[in-house]
Amino acid sequence: MRVLVAGASGAIGAAIAEKLSDEGDQVLTISRSGEPSSTHLVCDLTSAESADQVSRFLAERGPVDAVFCCTGILHGGWNMPEKSLSQLTAEWLQQNMLVNVQTHIHLAQAVAPQVTRTAPIKWVSLSAMVGSIEDNGLGGWYSYRMSKAALNMFIRNLSIEWGRKAPGSVVVAQHPGTTESALSKPFQAGIADGKLYTQAQTAERLIGVMRGLNAAQNGRLLHWDGSVIPF
Numbered sequence: 001m002r003v004l005v006a007g008a009s010g011a012i013g014a015a016i017a018e019k020l021s022d023e024g025d026q027v028l029t030i031s032r033s034g035e036p037s038s039t040h041l042v043c044d045l046t047s048a049e050s051a052d053q054v055s056r057f058l059a060e061r062g063p064v065d066a067v068f069c070c071t072g073i074l075h076g077g078w079n080m081p082e083k084s085l086s087q088l089t090a091e092w093l094q095q096n097m098l099v100n101v102q103t104h105i106h107l108a109q110a111v112a113p114q115v116t117r118t119a120p121i122k123w124v125s126l127s128a129m130v131g132s133i134e135d136n137g138l139g140g141w142y143s144y145r146m147s148k149a150a151l152n153m154f155i156r157n158l159s160i161e162w163g164r165k166a167p168g169s170v171v172v173a174q175h176p177g178t179t180e181s182a183l184s185k186p187f188q189a190g191i192a193d194g195k196l197y198t199q200a201q202t203a204e205r206l207i208g209v210m211r212g213l214n215a216a217q218n219g220r221l222l223h224w225d226g227s228v229i230p231f
């Protein structure tokens, strides 16, 4: 398969790209960092120009069979996930929406021209279980939860549009499971034994699910094992 991985310098994105390569897939990567090459585009998917940049990069390389969008943010600088309403700010909410939603939108807009009746696609956007409204019994983490819920709605919409124009396409949001990374680091102490997964474990699982994606999963939020999480 030819697979596009965005957010490829991140913990999970890098592990997915490496594993796909090991399995013999042709891998194209996008990241804000790294050296540009025939298979790597240096691009910030938050920028308005990014959709055109990615579009040009892909046009020269032909359609991809699958996409992993691994971009996301949970904390940064002085900002940690909110514990209460009083900590919720417009700036941090907007930053979450930009990185957790808009990057996926720009990437989809760039890939869209390649998604056709004869070239359906498998699309996996890394989301999070805490973006499930149904599953939210704890509260807190306002900006992250709201932005992931918005991402989930984007994915449902995209699955409907691409399902119509390119039947056979499967578009999902997926919770990767709590995985060792800079993003999860401040919260690892509270994780139950055996529930913090290595990047390699997560990559293997997500790639396995991607290869087996089926029509019943289209437009869903999936757990790392492929089971459905209620929106």
Ligand SMILES: NC(=O)c1ccc[n+]([C@@H]2O[C@H](COP(=O)([O-])OP(=O)(O)OC[C@H]3O[C@@H](n4cnc5c(N)ncnc54)[C@H](OP(=O)(O)O)[C@@H]3O)[C@@H](O)[C@H]2O)c1
Pocket: 006, 007, 008, 009, 010, 011, 012, 013, 030, 031, 032, 033, 044, 045, 046, 070, 071, 072, 073, 074, 099, 103, 126, 127, 128, 129, 175, 176, 177, 178, 179, 180, 181, 182, 183, 184
């Ligand atoms: N790790 C977990 O336990 C966990 C749990 C649930 C969900 N997730 C989700 O899984 C995805 C990957 O997480 P991860 O653990 O691999 O995190 P990570 O190592 O922090 O990687 C996230 C990547 O997102 C991109 N990104 C971050 N901030 C950005 C910004 N301001 N502008 C543009 N791009 C930015 C970067 O990609 P480039 O540097 O390559 O551009 C970054 O490497 C995220 O969507 C996260 O929400 C992770």
